[in-house]
Amino acid sequence: MRYSKYVILTFLTAVTFQTLDTVKLAGKAWAQNxxxxxxxxxxxxxxxxxxxxxxxxxxxxxxxxxxxxxxxxxxxxxxxxxxxxxxxxxxxxxxxxxxxxxxxxxxxxxxxxxxxxxxxxxxxxxxxx
Ligand SMILES: [Cu+2]
Missing domain, CATH: 2.60.40.420 (Cupredoxins -  blue copper proteins)
Structure with missing residues (x-):
């Protein structure tokens, strides 16, 4: 039980960060070009x-x-x-x-x-x- 909660939390965190990145950088990574x-x-x-x-x-x-x-x-x-x-x-x-x-x-x-x-x-x- 504990383990699956942790997995879900990690997953949600990853999704959140990805969304923020998409908003901020329009899906492109900074640094190149x-x-x-x-x-x-x-x-x-x-x-x-x-x-x-x-x-x-x-x-x-x-x-x-x-x-x-x-x-x-x-x-x-x-x-x-x-x-x-x-x-x-x-x-x-x-x-x-x-x-x-x-x-x-x-x-x-x-x-x-x-x-x-x-x-x-x-x-x-x-x-x-
Ligand atoms: Cu001014």
Missing amino acids: TSVHTITISHRKVQGKQTIRFKQGDQVELKWRTDEKVKLHLHGYDIEKTVTPGETLTMKFYAKATGRFPVTSHGFGEKKGHSHGTGALFYIEVHPK
Whole structure:
């Protein structure tokens, strides 16, 4: 009796996880075919390319490095995260929505709020399949 309960529980747990995975990743495993880009902020500017293009449906990983603490906002996908010097911040998402989306600063250093006064730091472009 005890044994069969355990088996059922294990089975249910497995099904639950699978369902969550399906919802989150639309049945695809992360890791393979991921478009990974490292973006470096220095002196409040993105070094090098300031636009990266993707194809709709791409799995994207943006890895952010900075020389000053900054809160970043990827518009359209509504990802808002803070990166600090010495760490790498990863933004992971499926590029579902097409268009050109800015990444803006919501304040460097300890500054808070939602100001886009200095304009966009970076853009992602998602092109239709
Ligand atoms: Cu914003």
